[in-house]
Amino acid sequence: MKTAKFTVSALAIIAASASGAYARDQIQSAGSSTVLPYATIVAEAFGENFDFPTPVVESGGSGAGRKKLCEGVGENTIDIANSSSRIKQSDIDTCAANGVAEIMEVRIGYDGIVFASDINGAEFAFTPADWYNALAAEVVKDGALVANANKTWADANAALPAQDILAFIPGTKHGTREVFDVKVLEAGCKATGALEAFTAAAGGDEKEGAKKCLNLRTDGASVDIDGDYTETLSRIDANKNAIGVFGLSFYQNNTDKLKVATMDGVVPSVDSIASGDYPVSRPLYFYVKKAHLGVIPGLKEYIEFFVSDDMAGPEGPLAEYGLVSDPELAATQAMVAAETPMGPLN
Amino acid sequence: MTAESTNTGLSLYKTDARTKRRNAAEKRFRIYGMLAVGFGVLALIVLLTSVLGTGAGSFRQTFLTMPVALDAAALDKKGNRDPAEMAKVTTIGYQKILEKALIAELTEQKLIPEGMSTKDIGGLISKEAPAQLRNKVLANPDLVGQTISFRALANGRIDGYFKGRVTMESAALDSNVSPAQLELVDKMRGANLLGLGFNWGFVFDPDASELRPEAAGLGVAILGSLYMMIIVLVLSLPLGVAASIYLEEFAPTNRWTDLIEVNIANLAAVPSIVFGILGLAVFINFANMPQSSPLVGGLVLTLMTLPTIIIATRAALKAVPPSIKDAALGVGASKTQTVFHHVLPLAMPGILTGTIIGLAQALGETAPLLLIGMVAFVRDYPGAPPEGFLDPASALPVQVYNFTQRADPAFIERASGAIIVLLVFLLTMNILAIILRRRFERRW
Secondary structure: OHHHHHHHHHHHHHHHHHHHHOOOOOOEEEEOOOOHHHHHHHHHHHHHHOOOOOOEEEEEOHHHHHHHHOOOOOOOOOOEEEEOOOOOHHHHHHHHHOOOOOEEEEEEEEEEEEEEEEOOOOOOEEOHHHHHHHHEOEEEEOOEEEEOOOOEHHHHOOOOOOOEOOEEEEOOOOHHHHHHHHHHHHHHHHHHOHHHHHHHHOOOOHHHHHHHHOOEOOOOOEEEEOOOHHHHHHHHHHOOOOEEEEEHHHHHHOOOOEEEOEEOOEOOOHHHHHOOOOOOEEEEEEEEEHHHEOOEOOHHHHHHHHOOHHHHOOOOHHHHHOOEEOOOHHHHHHHHHHOOOOOOOO | OOHHHHHHOOOOOOOOHHHHHHHHHHHHHHHHHHHHHHHHHHHHHHHHHHHHHHHHHHHEEEEEEEEEEOOHHHHOOOOOOOHHHHOOOOHHHHHHHHHHHHHHHHHHOOOOOOOOOHHHHHOOEOOHHHHHHHHHHHHOHHHOOOEEEEEEEEOHHHHHHHOOOOOHHHHHHOOOOOHHHHHHHHHHHHOOOEEEEEOOHHHHOOOOOOOOHHHOOOHHHHHHHHHHHHHHHHHHHHHHHHHHHHHHHHOOOOHHHHHHHHHHHHHHOOOHHHHHHHHHHHHHHHOOOOOOOHHHHHHHHHHHHHHHHHHHHHHHHHOOOHHHHHHHHHOOOOHHHHHHHHHHHHHHHHHHHHHHHHHHHHHOOOHHHHHOOOOEEOOOOOOOOOHHHHOOOOOHHHHHHHHHOOOOOHHHHHHHHHHHHHHHHHHHHHHHHHHHHHHHOOOO
């Protein structure tokens, strides 16, 4: 008890002296690990070329970042949340409840999600239906829903190599998983006719049917990776038969170790994603607490710099790293310059 | 065989079955022990060789040395050498200067291969180099207009080629480097334009983004760890020692002190992430302390280290023979005098050893820092204390974790290099603890 008393009183003294005199002069951001490399590239260039301190960029996941953003207004809360998925109504509600009334939504570009295997492995040409047939808990066989018994990719689609199904997909805390669920599993569910069967089984409730599409098999063929892409890469290194899900930028940094698969016949690249031909891509965002503009020095300059052509443009360093430049970047720049807060979600 | 031994069937020289069994058991036990030690040593060797093998490369880095003409027309248009005005030229402008300089040098040496683009040649230079050149010029505006010899970092892939991470075969598949570039690099090495040198930047420079792994260093992390250790030492040593002295020498033995004792022992075993959650709730959300600051990190680690220090200090105090205390009390010293004049000085080596081991433990901690925002990309050095305690900083183990998360393979080497630095610090602290114990410990 004595220790506790000592500690508490000592801490109270420090806290009192610290909080009174302190004013934060560097930008703080947190969130998605997919946006993190882009944010660090911009932060670094910002620190070099402007008279402001280099912003601090934390990782932790899209959801965690948005939650931190919505903790309240003040110097001990972050200014920017990086997010690889769009903000949710629940986040906006939390924000409003904590006094964060106005948020600016800034879309920085698009990111592709690629499917890749060991460089010396077989070639794969996937469709979402193949992935659904390979990984779903229940698939359609001869017109009826049965438990998934597909052992090899050839069982899922005769055109694929007869290689055992083993897929490393992002865990549920990742924003990437959301895109995988929607653009691959749900699309495949629909294409194979499983969605129809699920909907019929649920008595015509399509929402309930769509939910069933996301149930994955639990016999070890589909492995959730909660870590980063580096973990997926090392798991593939150990299991040469496996196929992993990566971000385009990660793949571009490791083209000597990974062989990328096509999706619907399209090879993923910055160009095919920008044109919309490659189906599995998603926008990347960051969210700015508008109340901090003008309070935290350099915040406005930083977000303007982030979406400037020098950074986020098609020739900029972000594109070089793997970001697919937003064709509507000029609109975003105008929005940032006018400090327009985001409207209600549609 | 003597008559006597035949009579009894016993001899000191002839081992009977039972003795044999006992001897065998003893031998077996020794072998088990040796195996256990051997297993530990083997694990250590495997760990050290893998870390040293991958990490040693980060202390050497490939540098390009070339003359760079600092064109006044590009860098200082108005020509009045005013750093504030010259700052308008961004690193993009300096990158062009460096590209131009490299091409000029290669042309002079007749090394430029047919059909290689400016971008490919410029790609040999690290993206950190323009920033370094810009800082150099802004610090000394008089350099503008001169031609200086500049040592630039080479791109991470080129560096990887010299360290064996990148080969001609892998470059053919790699989208970031081409075999043609590597051939050029080979020729440039022959012309002494580039080569490996010791990389002080790895120890002193701040972290860098994924586009320039070759520039990433541990400077901010080392400083952040140092600041946290200062806070931990300043807070936990007096608190821990005061608490231990009271509990050991003054507190009555009753249910309350028993309860406290159990709790302290329990706290020492609480997972460190719990202290991180506490730190977030108390120091950041309640006391409004700045995020990512060494102050908060130090306070959290203090809470974590206190039980270790208290337990070690109490053990050290207990080891002082009661006869010394009795003698002091016997000649009329008060209890406080006894403790501070006799017991505490004799227990000091043990206390210091415990403290250093506690600090070493705190130095290697990552989990609690995750929650208070220290697991972050921090590029600016924190200021000088005491204000610097409030600036954002990273920490050594955090930097290891950050490096392992990144896409560029060059960061694998950086992560192992950071582990080496961390191990060196831990080793130094533990050796210090052993020296203190050896030199000052008294045996009774």
